[in-house]
Amino acid sequence: MPLITRVLILGLTALSHGIFIPPTLTGPLPIGVVSYELNNTSLDPVRDLMVSIYYPSSEEKCKTYTLAPDFSTVFATWTDGWLGVPNGSDATMIQCAYDSPQIDNSHYPVLFFSPGYGNSRLFYNGAVQDIASNGYIVVSMDHPNDTDFTVYPDGRTASYAENDTQPLEAFTPFMLKRASDIIFILDHLEENAHKTIPGLEMPLNTSKVGVLGHSLGGATASQVMANDTRFIAGINLDGSVPPPAETYNLTSPFLMLASQGHGIYEGDPSWTTFWESLAGWKHALRVNQTMHHHYSDTVFLQLELRPDGFPANDGFLNGTYMFDLQSAYVVGFFDLWFKGGKGELFAGPSARWPEPIRGRRWLAR
Numbered sequence: 001m002p003l004i005t006r007v008l009i010l011g012l013t014a015l016s017h018g019i020f021i022p023p024t025l026t027g028p029l030p031i032g033v034v035s036y037e038l039n040n041t042s043l044d045p046v047r048d049l050m051v052s053i054y055y056p057s058s059e060e061k062c063k064t065y066t067l068a069p070d071f072s073t074v075f076a077t078w079t080d081g082w083l084g085v086p087n088g089s090d091a092t093m094i095q096c097a098y099d100s101p102q103i104d105n106s107h108y109p110v111l112f113f114s115p116g117y118g119n120s121r122l123f124y125n126g127a128v129q130d131i132a133s134n135g136y137i138v139v140s141m142d143h144p145n146d147t148d149f150t151v152y153p154d155g156r157t158a159s160y161a162e163n164d165t166q167p168l169e170a171f172t173p174f175m176l177k178r179a180s181d182i183i184f185i186l187d188h189l190e191e192n193a194h195k196t197i198p199g200l201e202m203p204l205n206t207s208k209v210g211v212l213g214h215s216l217g218g219a220t221a222s223q224v225m226a227n228d229t230r231f232i233a234g235i236n237l238d239g240s241v242p243p244p245a246e247t248y249n250l251t252s253p254f255l256m257l258a259s260q261g262h263g264i265y266e267g268d269p270s271w272t273t274f275w276e277s278l279a280g281w282k283h284a285l286r287v288n289q290t291m292h293h294h295y296s297d298t299v300f301l302q303l304e305l306r307p308d309g310f311p312a313n314d315g316f317l318n319g320t321y322m323f324d325l326q327s328a329y330v331v332g333f334f335d336l337w338f339k340g341g342k343g344e345l346f347a348g349p350s351a352r353w354p355e356p357i358r359g360r361r362w363l364a365r
């Protein structure tokens with residue numbers, strides 16, 4: 001992190017006793033965030049989306065801006081209950097992203113991030129900030145009628161009762177709606193990004209973009225690539241893949257990152273079928289000492305905010321380390337396809353990151 005950002009952040013810590021999420025950014029660029037509501041009114045019922053955009057800015061442009069809270073007051077209170085932490089805990093979380101400064105320039109690649117089923121986009125704020133600080137514009141969204149709790153700018157809220165005990169096929173309709181949400185947002189940004197992102201002078205490069213997501217969001221990444229060729233590279237973070245996404249035989253590059261107990265040929269038939277259907281560059285890694293929710297901010301939030309430190313996380317990677325590890329692999333992958341990167345992390349085991357393991361039969365292409 002640039003020195004000036006660190007100083008500003010330290011100054012704010014002293015003022016507010018806030019906790020920074022992530023604790024430090026893995027990339028060199030100061031970043032900004034804007035959130036907005038976007039209705040797709042041609043659908044019935046209307047898909048009323050909440051969208052956040054993280055983007056690189058500069059020290060000069062951020063000077064007069066304040067860091068954004070992780071959650072609005074209403075959402076923080078809801079999350080306190082959801083995580084089982086004392087009231088007021090989540091309101092102390094502060095992002096390393098500034099609230100609505102001007103963007104640095106329009107040349108950064110655009111990535112879309114889709115959350116896990118039931119999860120708010122806000123439970124990935126930490127992870128997506130790291131990606132943005134490495135030189136990406138990252139767009140995350142809540143998918144209506146599948147996000148447990150959404151707060152809109154006018155104070156309205158929407159709740160959804162998730163049902164995790166449904167068979168995998170029951171998630172297909174969710175995945176298809178999610179894919180059309182992402183396409184809708186991309187179409188909207190193609191014309192309207194300058195009305196949304198402060199200081200944007202040129203259109204964004206919307207002809208070739210990337211997509212990633214956690215859990216059902218990871219399956220959504222493959223679905224959206226099958227639907228629309230503007231999505232040229234994707235990552236699935238530990239998500240089972242509902243039909244028909246395993247039959248699309250994607251030819252674009254695809255990365256699968258799994259938690260400890262999940263892998264290709266390891267107990268999830270949807271992953272086996274999907275993996276074998278991938279027809280382009282592909283790579284899969286299982287990250288030792290992680291659980292499914294390590295791919296969201298919640299491990300970090302639990303460790304920081306639960307008075308008992310959440311013993312269920314003992315023996316697994318801590319959230320700070322996970323942010324860094326995840327960012328290294330996600331940014332390494334997108335750098336390979338958008339920035340002429342070398343993809344060193346995909347060439348073999350890494351001394352820096354011993355936890356990601358390649359299964360014997362997961363022959364990469």
Ligand SMILES: *[C@@H]1O[C@H](CO)[C@@H](O)[C@H](O)[C@H]1NC(C)=O
Pocket residue numbers: 037038039046048
């Ligand atoms: C979006 O639609 C909802 C009704 O579904 C409406 O209450 C809201 O004001 C609309 N918001 C915008 C920004 O158009």
Ligand SMILES: *[C@@H]1O[C@H](CO)[C@@H](O)[C@H](O)[C@H]1NC(C)=O
Pocket residue numbers: 077087
């Ligand atoms: C926390 O806040 C909620 C909402 O304001 C309230 O219903 C609840 O009783 C509070 N819980 C505690 C333990 O103070």
Ligand SMILES: *[C@@H]1O[C@H](CO)[C@@H](O)[C@H](O)[C@H]1NC(C)=O
Pocket residue numbers: 045046047048144145158
């Ligand atoms: C969610 O589903 C309910 C019931 O089908 C419907 O009335 C409502 O309009 C939906 N909301 C959104 C945002 O799609």
Ligand SMILES: *[C@@H]1O[C@H](CO)[C@@H](O)[C@H](O)[C@H]1NC(C)=O
Pocket residue numbers: 163164165166167170
């Ligand atoms: C969840 O889905 C399963 C399978 O469709 C169904 O049996 C169950 O009743 C659902 N649970 C709730 C709370 O709706």
Ligand SMILES: *[C@@H]1O[C@H](CO)[C@@H](O)[C@H](O)[C@H]1NC(C)=O
Pocket residue numbers: 040041042043180181183184
């Ligand atoms: C709503 O989404 C659908 C599916 O992506 C799309 O065809 C339609 O054009 C969108 N509506 C508007 C108003 O953009």
Ligand SMILES: *[C@@H]1O[C@H](CO)[C@@H](O)[C@H](O)[C@H]1NC(C)=O
Pocket residue numbers: 176179180183226227
């Ligand atoms: C994506 O592909 C599926 C399966 O072919 C199709 O049902 C769906 O309508 C497509 N969605 C969009 C937005 O094109």
Ligand SMILES: *[C@@H]1O[C@H](CO)[C@@H](O)[C@H](O)[C@H]1NC(C)=O
Pocket residue numbers: 247248249277
């Ligand atoms: C995908 O590949 C499989 C195996 O090669 C083949 O049977 C299937 O027809 C292909 N599907 C499509 C949509 O091309």
Ligand SMILES: *[C@@H]1O[C@H](CO)[C@@H](O)[C@H](O)[C@H]1NC(C)=O
Pocket residue numbers: 288289315354355357
């Ligand atoms: C995975 O982590 C465990 C500790 O939880 C360790 O004992 C084991 O050696 C690790 N496996 C590999 C392949 O590094």
Ligand SMILES: *[C@@H]1O[C@H](CO)[C@@H](O)[C@H](O)[C@H]1NC(C)=O
Pocket residue numbers: 317318320321
């Ligand atoms: C997180 O884990 C890393 C790697 O094991 C360790 O170096 C670091 O001290 C841990 N941080 C916290 C806050 O526990």
Ligand SMILES: *[C@@H]1O[C@H](CO)[C@@H](O)[C@H](O)[C@H]1NC(C)=O
Pocket residue numbers: 109205207208337338339
């Ligand atoms: C858009 O991005 C793609 C992929 O990085 C790149 O090949 C293309 O040159 C870019 N287009 C413009 C106009 O910058």
